[in-house]
Amino acid sequence: MRALICIVLALLFAWPVGNVAAHALDPGYLDMRQIGPGTWSVHWRKPDVSGQPMAIDAVLPDGCAPARGPDPAFDGRAWVSSWVAECDATITGQPIAIEGLEAQQNDVLVRLHPLESEPATLRFTPDAAVQDIPSEQTTSSVFVAYFQLGFEHILEGWDHLLFVLALFILVRDPWRLVGAVTAFTLAHSITLALATFGVLNVPGPPVEAVIALSIVFLAMEIVKGGEGRFRLSSQKPWIVCFGFGLLHGLGFAGALADIGLPPNDIPAALLAFNLGVEAGQLFFITALALSLMIWRVIAFPISQRATVVAAYGIGSVSMYWLIERISGF
Known part of the structure; x- marks a missing residue:
């Protein structure tokens, strides 16, 4: 019980709750x-x-x-x-x-x-x-630079990390979790590319608000997961993640628009940025999994009550972001 509570609370206390934009990366x-x-x-x-x-x-x-x-x-x-x-x-x-x-x-x-x-x-x-x-x-130098940007972007994007954290708590099966994260990456790659090439043009503030709402949804699914009923979010999480990934991709597009893309290497830069985001997500999940494994070895098992406490913590932060972003329209 104490493990998940301690890990989540440590992350939440470190989170910059106020004035959080959809993307911490602001080069x-x-x-x-x-x-x-x-x-x-x-x-x-x-x-x-x-x-x-x-x-x-x-x-x-x-x-x-x-x-x-x-x-x-x-x-x-x-x-x-x-x-x-x-x-x-x-x-x-x-x-x-x-x-x-x-x-x-x-x-x-x-x-x-x-x-x-x-x-x-x-x-x-x-x-x-x-x-x-x-x-x-060279194309290789562009690829390396944008891969690093994508990797750092996901690790510094607080709301995207909180989404992955909620997904980590919700989906217990490791392979199902990896599949869900990959579906999320594929989806945001689609909308990121469409926005980059001017096919989609969605204002940033509503996108940021919906991103916060997606985290609230996952927090609610964690709380309801103990009811024993079939839930699409935990049984087939890749479907839910693909849908939310389309929205998060519009948020990534806003950050990438600020960064800009090299005119002669747009495909390489886009691919590298998306691969960097995927690598950052998998790195974060691996760090969480190792932390829990170490805790279980040296301390206590995790109870359902700890999961609910973590979900309420995640939901509280994301609701704050949601209200703040809606009020900023």
């Missing part, structure tokens, strides 16, 4: 487009942190002037600034720096569009805040 974004010999149009997007721009700044190579942009303005989601920089004839091999990134937990994507070569995408992290501009971009 910075720097776009540089060459519009003439030595002339670049620069667009710089900083994440919002409690109503203020994140304390990072893009610094162009030494041969560019100005190397920094003007003060950013808030566009409703992030802090953006744009300017035109005059650079040396070639900036290949010169460093770009994201100043202050080493003190943050976010990533920054940099996209370069030279006139005479293929576009390139760089991923800056706190451990790699300064990078040289490459002479060419």
Whole structure:
């Protein structure tokens, strides 16, 4: 009994309940487009942190002037600034720096569009805040970058993790659970691709509210699971997960729209992002399973009462998100 209660409560206490968007992943974004010999149009997007721009700044190579942009303005989601920089004839091999990134937990994507070569995408992290501009971009480097983004996105997306946690508690059979998670991934891959290519266009706030509602539904199914009746959510969870995955995919599309996709490698980037999300989900489930196995070895078995307590904890957090998101329409 104590095992599941302790694990779930530890997760819930760590959860940022207030002001939670559908996606915790909110990278910075720097776009540089060459519009003439030595002339670049620069667009710089900083994440919002409690109503203020994140304390990072893009610094162009030494041969560019100005190397920094003007003060950013808030566009409703992030802090953006744009300017035109005059650079040396070639900036290949010169460093770009994201100043202050080493003190943050976010990533920054940099996209370069030279006139005479293929576009390139760089991923800056706190451990790699300064990078040289490459002479060419390979598909493999794009794949690795977007796989990592997908993996980190699911592990930092609190509402998506809470959905997987509820599913983990609801579905006891390991293979059924893996099948349900895979169905969830296939479904969100479909809507993510459709949204990326402009076939679907759904406003973000209603999607975020429905995502919270899907977690409430799973919490209710956990509580009702002890009644002994046939429940589609526990007997054939892949059907339920596929349906909810279609909705969650629209949420992923909002995050990916902020990140952007490399024009010449959209299929590879989409595939890598989805595989990264799937890997993150399976990693989270494995961590939960190992935690329970260790607890059972050193402590006590888990009772139905613990499951109900965990379900009420999950339901309370998701109901808070649901009300908050509806009120924000």
